[in-house]
Amino acid sequence: MSAEKCLAKGSAAPGPVPKDYIRVYSMRFCPFAQRTRLVLKAKGIKYETINVHLKEKPDWYLKKNPFGLVPALETPAGEVIYESAITCEYLDEVYPEKKLLPSSPFAKAQQKMMLEHFSKVIPYFYKIPMDRKKGEDVSGLEAELKEKFAKLNEDLVNKKTKFFGGDSITMIDYMMWPWFERVEAYQVKQFLDGNPELKKWTELMLQDSAVKATMFSPDAHKAFFKTFLDGNPDFDYGL
Numbered sequence: 001m002s003a004e005k006c007l008a009k010g011s012a013a014p015g016p017v018p019k020d021y022i023r024v025y026s027m028r029f030c031p032f033a034q035r036t037r038l039v040l041k042a043k044g045i046k047y048e049t050i051n052v053h054l055k056e057k058p059d060w061y062l063k064k065n066p067f068g069l070v071p072a073l074e075t076p077a078g079e080v081i082y083e084s085a086i087t088c089e090y091l092d093e094v095y096p097e098k099k100l101l102p103s104s105p106f107a108k109a110q111q112k113m114m115l116e117h118f119s120k121v122i123p124y125f126y127k128i129p130m131d132r133k134k135g136e137d138v139s140g141l142e143a144e145l146k147e148k149f150a151k152l153n154e155d156l157v158n159k160k161t162k163f164f165g166g167d168s169i170t171m172i173d174y175m176m177w178p179w180f181e182r183v184e185a186y187q188v189k190q191f192l193d194g195n196p197e198l199k200k201w202t203e204l205m206l207q208d209s210a211v212k213a214t215m216f217s218p219d220a221h222k223a224f225f226k227t228f229l230d231g232n233p234d235f236d237y238g239l
């Protein structure tokens with residue numbers, strides 16, 4: 001069973017996950033859930049998707065994930081795993097095809113360090129458009145984000161690689177990508193301009209088949225994000 005339209009409070013709980021499948025609880029425009037969807041696609045894992053209404057959460061969902069956030073994974077044995085980075089690491093461990101995390105402990109630690117740093121960048125993507133909508137001066141936040149983008153650019157320059165973990169896509173690229181897919185919606189696309197290596201990375205990411213399979217157009221992101229900023233997110237936008 002897959003449910004494109006989100007399931008809200010009062011909906012019937014989905015049955016057990018079919019054998020040989022894994023289920024992802026998602027919201028179509030959630031960047032954290034896109035991390036998990038990218039890894040599922042990149043690794044060619046058989047999965048089904050259930051989209052959850054995040055403003056009117058079904059009781060059955062809160063029983064599975066008491067924090068009520070997406071993404072979460074559910075296995076045929078009824079095990080539930082949540083927190084996007086943990087779901088991705090779990091998938092990489094359980095499904096051996098196309099490893100996305102490096103096997104060397106140091107390289108793996110480097111990816112985790114990059115992820116930790118990137119987690120501190122994520123709030124800017126929301127704070128800038130939200131504060132701007134409230135009519136606040138966002139120039140300070142914009143300058144800080146510009147600085148963060150410059151650091152990411154510098155990282156690619158120093159490493160002399162196309163992607164953040166080497167010359168092919170690895171886990172860290174998928175962990176960061178969803179926010180770059182949405183730069184227009186977040187009104188921060190212009191900050192890529194002074195950062196050519198980072199911009200080139202976004203162009204290369206757009207050629208990846210998992211990115212292509214999970215992405216929405218800038219216009220769809222803009223339309224959804226407007227409903228989000230207005231306080232009434234349309235989780236089924238475009239369906």
Ligand SMILES: N[C@@H](CCC(=O)N[C@@H](CS)C(=O)NCC(=O)O)C(=O)O
Nearest residue numbers: 030031032054069070071083084085
């Ligand atoms: N740290 C979590 C964040 C997930 C998250 O914030 N998801 C949002 C949707 S984009 C959510 O479920 N929001 C529902 C809520 O805040 O109640 C992760 O990495 O999985």
